[in-house]
Amino acid sequence: MHEETVYWYLGNMTFNARTLVMTWIAIALMLLFVFLGVRRLTSGKPGKMQNILEWVVDFVGKLISDNMDLDKARPLFGYLLTLIMFIFFSNMLGLLPNITFNAFEYFHVETAHLNKIFEGDSMMSPTADINTTLALAILTIIIVIVMGIKHKGIHYFHHFIEPYPVFLPIHAIDMLSKPMTLAFRLFGNIFAGEVLIKVILMLPGIWVLPGIIPDTIWLGFSVFVGAIQSFVFTVLTTAYVAQAVSESH
């Protein structure tokens, strides 16, 4: 366990290299999955992959229509679908073993620190980096404000001083806490899950029962946690938007 944060530098900008590479892998896997689903689109009898995608669309559509008017959320539908699937794929990526089998290290490929990025026992979830979750949370709050202004105009800001102007600080904290809780909840869950995987792998006797059984159990539970967290993030985004566009306050 000597993994250290790998940085890429561009000008005076610093990037977490592992996070970026893992994000691109997650995106690539998700694109592969999605494009397999829409490869042979038909309004007749859908294939297996199309069926799965249609199930996801129905699931998210139901989730939205439970919270708000589906027509108001129409421009957000694609965003929310992408969001839930991206977070799910990201969460699952950290549960995969290191699929490069340390090949970069073995062949001394040091381009862009690839050998350091792919060291360790398992892959990493992009969502185990606060930068990723905070990025998604900030997008959520931007969408909330944009949708609020779009549907209520300048009156949207009126709710910050309701019922009295002295409530402005409370509303401001509410507005700040929304993206923060979103970001830290997802980050905390996934990061903790990965830490625990590493801890379990450090148990003595990894090749006999003490390591394998807890690892199996924890991986199974992490699949569950990852799915739940992607769901929670999407539901809360929907709920915040619904709150912003709803008529009465």
Added chain:
Amino acid sequence: MGNPIDINYTLVAQVLSFLALVWVVSKFAWTPLMNVMEQRRQGIEDTLAQATKERQQAEQIKREYQEEMKKARQEAQALISKAMKVGEERAAEILAGAHEEAEKLKVSALADIQRERDQAIADVKAQVADLSVAVAEKLIQQKLDYVGQEQLIEQFIQEVGEM
């Protein structure tokens, strides 16, 4: 491993990556997929509406058929009863005509018989008168021939019997 909560330009990169992902997937996957689902929904709706319409039409046609059959049956019934009535009337008429004819025939036959009888009686009367005259003549011719009287009477009786 440094502090895990280290916010740097990765945040910006993630925002851009995710927005790019949203754009690509929405354009190439979600929009066509949702169009297809909408098409299917529309298709099913159309089919259902079509089926309802066709069923209504079928029911309408069935009702019309039943109506027509009922009407046809009624007409047939009416025709039959009318024909029966006409037949009965005709039969009664014929019967009445026959009766009348028979009556007429009978009357005319009776009249004929009466006439014949009258004629016969008249003939007989005339003949008796003639015979009486003839007998008288014969009697006068053989007035003195007493012996031949019995013979004469016999002859007369015979002649009357032959008539």
